[in-house]
Amino acid sequence: MLVAGIKSRPVYGGLNVDANARRHLFALEGEGALALMEAAAKAGNNFLKTADVLYVATGSRAAEHDKALAALGPDTIWQAPSVPVLLNRLNVMLGQTHMGTRLYLAGTEGFIGQAMQVALNHGIDYGSIRCEHRGSMARRVQCVHCKGITENVTTSPYICTHCGLSLLVRDHYSRRIGAFQGVNIDAEEPGTAPHPEELFP
Structure with a gap:
């Protein structure tokens, strides 16, 4: 159950390597590693001599x-124990980055949204960041009523883990908070929400 016609849903163009960049900074989560491997196979490995890779392992094939x-063989590679730790490292690195560095993000939408927030806080233009969705379609959802954020939502409707309301997960995406919006589906007749459907496996 989705609402048609919402235009804020992110579109990801893929990890196309910028041949003119002086340095490349990759923040990858789980299967996002495959996006870099495919980019290297397509563009050759030369750009990796000036590439920093931050990676957090998730999923069954992480090792x-x-x-x-x-x-x-990137210039530097660093593996984070968790997404929050990787985002903290990304924040520090972006604070020290020079002009001519291209940022690339790959992983789940929740990861991309959070990493994008870090980049935007450093004044990086949204359109200049190259992104590729890989892995689960699970969503990071904000309840518009209590403002609580729930990670890895796979169904719609779902019960808000913060306030208990039954929420319709919309395609409306907030770049500012890096999350989709969840709206109370049975506000006028509590208890009449349809059964949850798995829409984002």
């Missing part, structure tokens, strides 16, 4: 991705 990323 394989670690080794494959290291085998690419």
